[in-house]
Amino acid sequence: MEKIIVKGGCKLSGEVNISSAKNSVLPIIAASILSGDKCYIRNAPMLEDVLVICDVLRSLNAEVNINRTNNIITIDTSKACTGEPNPELVRKMRASFLIMGPMIARFGKFRISLPGGCNIGTRPIDLHLKGLTALGVKIKLGHGYVEANTNKLIGNKIYLDFPSVGATENIMMAAALAEGETTIENAAAEPEIEDLAHFLNSMGAKIKGAGTDTIKISGVKELKGVTHTPIYDRIEAGTFMVAAAITKSKIKINGIMEEHMKPVIAKLTECGVAMEIQGESIIVDGDRDLRPVDIKTMPYPGFPTDMQAQMMALLSTVKGTSIITETIFENRYMHVGELKRMGAEIKIEGRSAVIEGVDRLCGAEVKATDLRAGAALILAALSAEGVTAIGDIYHIDRGYVEIEKKIQMLGADIRRLKE
Ligand code: UD1
Numbered sequence: 001m002e003k004i005i006v007k008g009g010c011k012l013s014g015e016v017n018i019s020s021a022k023n024s025v026l027p028i029i030a031a032s033i034l035s036g037d038k039c040y041i042r043n044a045p046m047l048e049d050v051l052v053i054c055d056v057l058r059s060l061n062a063e064v065n066i067n068r069t070n071n072i073i074t075i076d077t078s079k080a081c082t083g084e085p086n087p088e089l090v091r092k093m094r095a096s097f098l099i100m101g102p103m104i105a106r107f108g109k110f111r112i113s114l115p116g117g118c119n120i121g122t123r124p125i126d127l128h129l130k131g132l133t134a135l136g137v138k139i140k141l142g143h144g145y146v147e148a149n150t151n152k153l154i155g156n157k158i159y160l161d162f163p164s165v166g167a168t169e170n171i172m173m174a175a176a177l178a179e180g181e182t183t184i185e186n187a188a189a190e191p192e193i194e195d196l197a198h199f200l201n202s203m204g205a206k207i208k209g210a211g212t213d214t215i216k217i218s219g220v221k222e223l224k225g226v227t228h229t230p231i232y233d234r235i236e237a238g239t240f241m242v243a244a245a246i247t248k249s250k251i252k253i254n255g256i257m258e259e260h261m262k263p264v265i266a267k268l269t270e271c272g273v274a275m276e277i278q279g280e281s282i283i284v285d286g287d288r289d290l291r292p293v294d295i296k297t298m299p300y301p302g303f304p305t306d307m308q309a310q311m312m313a314l315l316s317t318v319k320g321t322s323i324i325t326e327t328i329f330e331n332r333y334m335h336v337g338e339l340k341r342m343g344a345e346i347k348i349e350g351r352s353a354v355i356e357g358v359d360r361l362c363g364a365e366v367k368a369t370d371l372r373a374g375a376a377l378i379l380a381a382l383s384a385e386g387v388t389a390i391g392d393i394y395h396i397d398r399g400y401v402e403i404e405k406k407i408q409m410l411g412a413d414i415r416r417l418k419e
Contacts (some may be wrong), residue, residue, distance in 0.1 A: 001392075002419065003417045003419065004393050006381035007414075008381055009383075009384075010382070012247050013410065014409060015254055016252075019401040020043050022235075028230060029057065032057075032102075032225075035224055036078045039203075040226075042072055045233070048399075051066070052089055052096070055086070056089045057077065057080070057085075060077075060080050082107040082110060084112065097125060097166065100112060101169070101171065102174070105177040110148045127160055135153045136178075153178035154178055156183075158171060158185065162299075172193070181217065182216070195230055197215070237253055237261060238310065243410070245273045245290065249287065252278075255280060256280060258277050263304060264304070265282075272289060272290045308372070309372040309373045309375065316358065321354065323355070324355065333353055334373055339376070342364045343361045361384040362386055367390070372399075378404075382407070
């Protein structure tokens with residue numbers, strides 16, 4: 001088992017480059033199933049989750065080539081079959097379920113094990129299934145499997161009870177090859193959905209409104225293979241912004257879209273962090289007296305749930321009382337216990353966490369309980385007195401490209417220990 005060891009207290013300086021967004025690349029790899037032609041993904045982040053979805057496609061006979069030298073993933077699904085994807089891989093990651101929409105659209109039938117993922121809530125798939133049913137898919141559930149069949153997908157009007165990211169993506173991908181027009185209302189508006197729509201449109205799809213709460217899709221008969229470079233990872237960028245704030249340092253982060261960062265920039269500004277945008281870079285100066293803030297996680301363009309744990313680490317070190325309310329997932333406070341081991345003062349009251357900032361966190365033995373929780377522990381450790389050893393870091397590797405190397409380059413005392 002590997003660990004990340006951090007000796008806290010170092011100031012950070014220099015520049016860091018942000019990778020492409022995990023949450024864009026996963027649906028885009030799934031969407032490549034919609035065409036029998038080859039698709040190329042440039043600047044692909046070599047993350048565990050990305051490798052898993054590539055293996056899921058391989059288990060369906062797709063040829064997937066991962067070139068780590070130039071970070072290009074080539075996907076050829078011309079020989080893909082309707083057989084069942086490897087259930088062990090599917091259970092490793094919830095995003096595996098994103099292949100449902102493309103598989104049913106291309107082959108008319110599909111059987112897949114119910115998905116797994118981070119332990120951050122029950123995360124049902126009812127909205128995905130409701131949407132696909134509205135397009136004419138017959139769904140059978142049983143023995144831990146979803147079985148889907150259709151003679152023909154036909155466009156429809158779909159109103160999502162909640163703007164689920166995955167459900168919006170699955171419906172959008174299936175509707176791209178349906179007959180007629182589909183409208184998704186109360187759709188998720190995350191930048192990654194817009195990126196997926198760009199990918200699909202360059203394949204020949206006709207999608208309008210992605211990135212807003214109403215998406216209109218005019219179905220087409222077929223889609224062609226394309227080359228795509230995904231957007232930058234706004235959560236990785238946000239994590240490094242908090243790294244500057246929590247260590248009271250000034251760093252330059254390369255690879256951001258200002259528009260996508262607005263919710264995080266707004267909160268950090270309220271907190272007192274100074275920031276300056278320079279094109280696709282941001283300079284973050286955390287060497288200030290910071291103020292406590294209240295945060296409520298919301299669907300985009302609200303504050304992202306994927307930045308909640310990192311902000312909690314920061315607010316644990318900011319004098320005064322901050323309140324975080326998690327509205328997206330019902331069980332996303334598993335990092336609280338670990339932060340408390342490091343001296344944080346946090347109380348959970350229902351969906352809210354009340355944080356009393358302390359003068360200093362202290363190093364401890366902790367465990368990453370999920371992906372962003374793990375990132376939060378690294379951030380806490382950077383500011384803490386003494387040494388922190390973070391275990392179960394496979395969670396972190398699911399979503400951050402060589403995080404310890406990137407932080408090391410900024411001058412921190414951090415290393416990966418193979419036990
Ligand atoms: C995606 C992101 C994840 C992020 C999340 C919320 C990817 C690969 N992952 O996950 O990093 O934290 O968006 O921004 O893009 N829900 C239902 N029924 C459904 C679907 C979802 O009740 O059919 C609920 C979930 O349980 C959860 C909430 O809706 O409470 C949000 O889920 P969703 O937006 O679907 O998140 P994911 O697509 O799984």
